[in-house]
Amino acid sequence: MLILENISFAVNGQNGANKEIIRGIDLEFHPNRLYAITGPNGGGKTSIAKIIMGIYKQSSGNIYLNGENINDLNISERARKGIAYAFQQPPRFKGLTVSDLLQIARPGLDGVNLRTSLRDVGLCPEDYLDRDIGPGLSGGEIKRIEIAQLLARDAKISIFDEPEAGVDLWTIQKLIAIIMGKFRSKQGGTAVIITHNENVLHIVDEIILVEEGQIKERGTPDEIWPLIRHEVECKMKEQCRGEMVYEI
Amino acid sequence: MKFEQLDMDLLQAVADIKAIPSGAVNIRRNGEAVFRHSSPNIVINTNPENKGLMVEVKAGSKGETVHVPVILTNSGFHDRVYNTFTIGEDAEVTIIAGCGIHNDSHSDSSHNGIHEIIVGPRARVRYLEKHYGEGMGKGKRILNPTTIVRVENGGSIEMEMIQIKGVDDTIRSTTAYIQEKGNLKVVERLFTHGQQKAESDIRVEIEGQGAAAQILSRSVAQDDSYQLFKAALVGKNECTGHVECDAILMDKARIKSIPQLEAEDADAVLTHEAAIGKIAGEQLIKLMSLGLSEQEAIDTILEGFLS
Numbered sequence: 001m002l003i004l005e006n007i008s009f010a011v012n013g014q015n016g017a018n019k020e021i022i023r024g025i026d027l028e029f030h031p032n033r034l035y036a037i038t039g040p041n042g043g044g045k046t047s048i049a050k051i052i053m054g055i056y057k058q059s060s061g062n063i064y065l066n067g068e069n070i071n072d073l074n075i076s077e078r079a080r081k082g083i084a085y086a087f088q089q090p091p092r093f094k095g096l097t098v099s100d101l102l103q104i105a106r107p108g109l110d111g112v113n114l115r116t117s118l119r120d121v122g123l124c125p126e127d128y129l130d131r132d133i134g135p136g137l138s139g140g141e142i143k144r145i146e147i148a149q150l151l152a153r154d155a156k157i158s159i160f161d162e163p164e165a166g167v168d169l170w171t172i173q174k175l176i177a178i179i180m181g182k183f184r185s186k187q188g189g190t191a192v193i194i195t196h197n198e199n200v201l202h203i204v205d206e207i208i209l210v211e212e213g214q215i216k217e218r219g220t221p222d223e224i225w226p227l228i229r230h231e232v233e234c235k236m237k238e239q240c241r242g243e244m245v246y247e248i
Numbered sequence: 249m250k251f252e253q254l255d256m257d258l259l260q261a262v263a264d265i266k267a268i269p270s271g272a273v274n275i276r277r278n279g280e281a282v283f284r285h286s287s288p289n290i291v292i293n294t295n296p297e298n299k300g301l302m303v304e305v306k307a308g309s310k311g312e313t314v315h316v317p318v319i320l321t322n323s324g325f326h327d328r329v330y331n332t333f334t335i336g337e338d339a340e341v342t343i344i345a346g347c348g349i350h351n352d353s354h355s356d357s358s359h360n361g362i363h364e365i366i367v368g369p370r371a372r373v374r375y376l377e378k379h380y381g382e383g384m385g386k387g388k389r390i391l392n393p394t395t396i397v398r399v400e401n402g403g404s405i406e407m408e409m410i411q412i413k414g415v416d417d418t419i420r421s422t423t424a425y426i427q428e429k430g431n432l433k434v435v436e437r438l439f440t441h442g443q444q445k446a447e448s449d450i451r452v453e454i455e456g457q458g459a460a461a462q463i464l465s466r467s468v469a470q471d472d473s474y475q476l477f478k479a480a481l482v483g484k485n486e487c488t489g490h491v492e493c494d495a496i497l498m499d500k501a502r503i504k505s506i507p508q509l510e511a512e513d514a515d516a517v518l519t520h521e522a523a524i525g526k527i528a529g530e531q532l533i534k535l536m537s538l539g540l541s542e543q544e545a546i547d548t549i550l551e552g553f554l555s
Contacts, residue, residue, distance in 0.1 A: 085537050104539075
């Protein structure tokens with residue numbers, strides 16, 4: 001179980017003063033459950049994910065993984081403890097192939113599973129395994145590879161940061177089905193999906209609504225959906241018009 | 249000829265050979281040819297001035313390979329060699345060159361190798377050259393390769409020139425002339441560290457109609473090392489040419505990149521791009537989020553970049 005206890009996070013604001021991005025949040029993520037974190041852009045969703053991964057260091061508060069305080073663990077150590085994070089905008093690498101990245105994500109992954117990982121996200125293995133994760137790939141392709149490597153890891157806590165962002169509408173549904181299929185099985189581990197996608201919000205176990213660095217609401221989809229329906233539907237229309245809004 | 253373990257280690261580093269390869273071979277150690285073997289389609293002779301090799305690849309031969317590695321193990325040794333490669337028309341050949349220096353003394357060791365390659369009409373050549381230095385002494389390991397390439401009508405050559413590590417000083421000079429419908433691709437990968445200095449000066453004159461050239465450089469400079477990369481493309485006819493320089497800068501290292509385009513014909517299409525920067529933070533974070541330590545992530549990024 002992952003516990004965030006009274007977590008705050010501040011950055012330097014424009015006038016040099018500290019600006020609190022996350023303000024004293026408490027969260028619990030139970031094993032083998034699906035969570036969606038949603039809310040307006042700039043509300044702190046990605047910051048929460050990066051604090052869990054160790055990319056950002058919280059200003060105060062504690063993080064526990066299965067009872068162990070992991071405040072002092074760096075990114076690599078948290079990854080080895082079983083926390084995985086699929087970036088909203090994954091970086092590109094010159095000279096590193098898709099196969100290389102998948103092998104780093106899951107050392108010892110055999111050829112069959114390498115290919116399956118790519119097929120699961122709608123990419124033909126023969127076309128992609130030996131390709132550089134460089135400028136030759138589109139944003140959507142990079143995003144699908146990012147999801148493939150996270151699924152291949154079999155982590156205890158898997159965090160997907162807007163898996164739908166940058167992916168075409170035809171592919172989103174399939175990706176969601178694959179993510180759900182994996183984490184609906186009891187051994188799939190815990191999944192935390194930062195999303196504005198209505199379809200995801202309806203099928204998770206719990207929705208966490210984050211606004212202005214705080215937990216505004218949390219509950220089952222039936223409890224939360226009526227509260228956020230209008231904003232999410234507007235967001236979905238933006239996506240349909242190709243006006244994807246990325247969170248900074 | 250018996251080779252010591254040190255010789256074999258150097259040969260493996262620069263030419264990837266664990267035993268004497270089959271086919272045409274000339275191994276030069278401390279200024280002397282210590283092993284030579286010609287093949288039915290590739291003849292290796294000493295040139296008349298006794299200053300190097302004349303390698304002739306017969307016209308029309310296919311799938312041939314010739315190894316011509318050089319190793320220096322005598323400390324304070326200064327080697328100079330002039331090798332000529334003549335590739336007959338329609339031939340297809342891979343040339344594996346390279347030089348490794350082991351220097352444990354306080355005297356400098358150096359190798360100045362000049363390779364002249366004539367690519368005959370419609371011939372196809374792959375040229376691989378690795379440079380490597382090692383040893384505990386304060387004496388420098390110096391490698392100054394000069395390569396002159398002439399690509400005749402319809403011929404093509406792809407050159408991969410790599411400096412792995414351990415070379416204290418290098419001045420690398422490459423000049424190429426490309427005739428009608430000829431094609432040249434130069435891929436240079438350089439790694440410098442410590443106080444090392446590397447200068448690469450590439451000049452390609454695209455003389456024939458429909459000819460093409462690409463110069464691609466990937467380099468990493470660490471510690472206090474310094475690299476100077478100069479690449480000039482001269483378009484003298486209807487042709488295409490591209491220069492690309494990508495470099496990763498670390499620690500207190502310095503890199504100077506000077507791409508140069510000279511168009512002497514209105515139908516010459518020449519382009520260049522250059523980028524120098526440190527390892528991107530998001531790349532490090534990404535690999536660390538997969539469980540690699542920071543150093544493992546840096547090594548993975550550099551290895552991929554230079555691969």
